[in-house]
């Protein structure tokens with residue numbers, strides 16, 4: 747019998763151990779462009795180690811809930827940010843590291859327009875849109891090596907509302 751992980755709303759506080767929430771909540775840090783634009787300045791901890799920053803586009807298939815979570819992964823050499831290019835919420839799954847393996851996963855639902863930046867080495871589920879288009883800009887490390895560690899659960903979890 748799989749354990750069910752319940753999806754919670756994404757908040758910056760709850761996500762802080764895993765990464766940064768990118769959104770335009772609250773007042774902007776700067777007003778620019780002759781007063782016509784709010785700049786939410788420098789809102790993520792980016793880390794690319796010995797590599798460099800790259801921007802890629804992901805076109806991902808939407809998933810249905812309940813989701814079977816068979817694995818999580820992490821990028822030991824760099825952070826990874828997912829910035830939606832649609833106005834649809836998506837599913838974010840992370841897990842704490844416990845002696846080099848993922849602990850109990852946590853699932854969050856973004857609000858429309860929110861993005862996330864996984865800090866370097868954070869265990870996370872792969873990109874999981876819940877609505878089409880699953881179109882995202884991804885800022886992560888370009889460099890030598892796989893920069894990928896996968897962990898497959900003996901007993902997959904179910905993720906649901």
Ligand SMILES: NC(=O)N[C@@H](O)C(=O)O
Nearest residue numbers: 819826870871872873874
């Ligand atoms: N593999 C890849 O580029 N994407 C994953 O890292 C992911 O988190 O979706």
Ligand code: NI
Nearest residue numbers: 819821826872
């Ligand atoms: Ni990843």
